[in-house]
Amino acid sequence: MSDIDRSIHAFPTPQAIARLMASHGPDAVASRYWFMHDRERSDRIRVGRILLGWDAPATPRVRASTPAQEAAAIETAYAIGEMRAAEVAAGMGPNGIRAAFVARGLLDMPRISGELRGRATQDSKDAARGDATAAARIESRRAHAEAVYAVCVAALALVPEQPAAGRPRLPEPTPALAAALAGFERTAVLAVFPTLPNPPAPEPAPEEPSMPVPAQPSPKRVVPPDDVIRVQHAETPSPKILAAMWGTSQSAVFTHLRRLGLTRPRGGVRLPVPVAPRSPDEDPSIGVHPLPGEPRFLGRLGVEDLALAIELARRAEISPMDALTWVRADAGLAAADAERTA
Structure with a gap:
């Protein structure tokens, strides 16, 4: 029933729920938008106040992560479709990436699909029982998230100024960007920039006069005793x-x-045949x-x-x-x- 109620009711904009909170208080917000979770109402009120200019985008408390780290984690979450894996790849604490989304006024947070969540849960159970294949799949997903995060850090660093609110701005997928990201894992680069062209081939080095190479003896074949x-x-x-x-x-x-x-x-x-012996005058050595x-x-x-x-x-x-x-x-x-x- 909870899913049905959430499907048939329209969610308010952050500005609308922020104005209702300011004019009538939290009870009115909870009564009017009863089909929403408490965290959803709180996040939208906070984002609405930022969009209305009532609060600064940055939270008053001291954050453990840097703005560049949070921006790269946000783009990583969008690229891999999962927030927790991006949070771990960025070295952030639990719910740190959610706070970064809210601080930037972003509500379209990526949510892991039910299929991927079930597969990850099953792999965790199998790995705990000693299944090496399941452990390898977990490690592969973790390594991919870290590779995507590294691409996002490098790409965002190429943009001189980032907006204080909203989604971070990535550079355009140009051949120059492909050349700049040529040293990163190709699958991770395509996860962030699906339309990025292949990096240009490196220019051939000038040919040097070849030096004569001494002939190498062929490896000796092994014959049994x-x-x-x-x-x-x-x-x-x-x-x-x-x-x-x-x-x-x-x-x-x-x-x-x-x-x-x-x-x-x-x-x-x-075979030898009988022959006359040699004369004493002949050379005794064999010719x-x-x-x-x-x-x-x-x-x-x-x-x-x-x-x-x-x-x-x-x-x-x-x-x-x-x-x-x-x-x-x-x-x-x-x-x-x-x-x-x-």
Whole structure:
């Protein structure tokens, strides 16, 4: 019934109820406007006296918040549609923002919707029971209110003079304002200025001559220990699957399997054949190219073998092709030994 009475009766203007209060007293006001709450009648009388010029906009008591703080809290409440969250974001005490509204002669105070109030109440209950998701939603709403309040403080500071009564005056949503608020959270900026254009893109910095950057070595891939390689090869002999498990190439897999004597090298190996012994006049050292009867590795060398050839060429001061031949010959010997023991 209270809601019905408030819906069918017209609320008086602040000036009318202030004049009735001045001429006939509080009993007449309570009798005439019985469908209003006591706080509503008191607020309208106070605002009416301010609008009529009978009282100064500022209250006689010393306020704990500054005018700039109250103005930003008022605009925050309008932006998020809730007074208590704006009050907390501004660091004001309970009902401090209501006093700021009344002091400025504002009666259209934002009121939280029933849906949002119910959701906030349920989140509070769930968070008290240890629900981390509900606690995260509460923290997200609090952080959003604080971000909106920060935007309002910065925007109101761009207006040289603010009216003593009425709603605070925000700057016009121009590209210059977008550039000034570029460092704030975008969702908070749009909550205060829904039509604000995107901030202009920063001008590109002048190009500087690029300095040569030394080549960075590729990260070394991790290969399991030898005993693990043997076990995994026994379970999964496929080099393709092993390469995927180790995060490396199939060539590297073949290199380690060949080193451990677990498989034949790619391309096959020619095993040594009996040859006549060398004459005493021949050079006793093995030449760069394998001699007849020496095993030859015909497959593709792995990355580690190629790196070994490069290091050999540097240390022995021989050509890279000769170093590759030495490494290939060594790989052939290792593969031949593996085939004999297989």
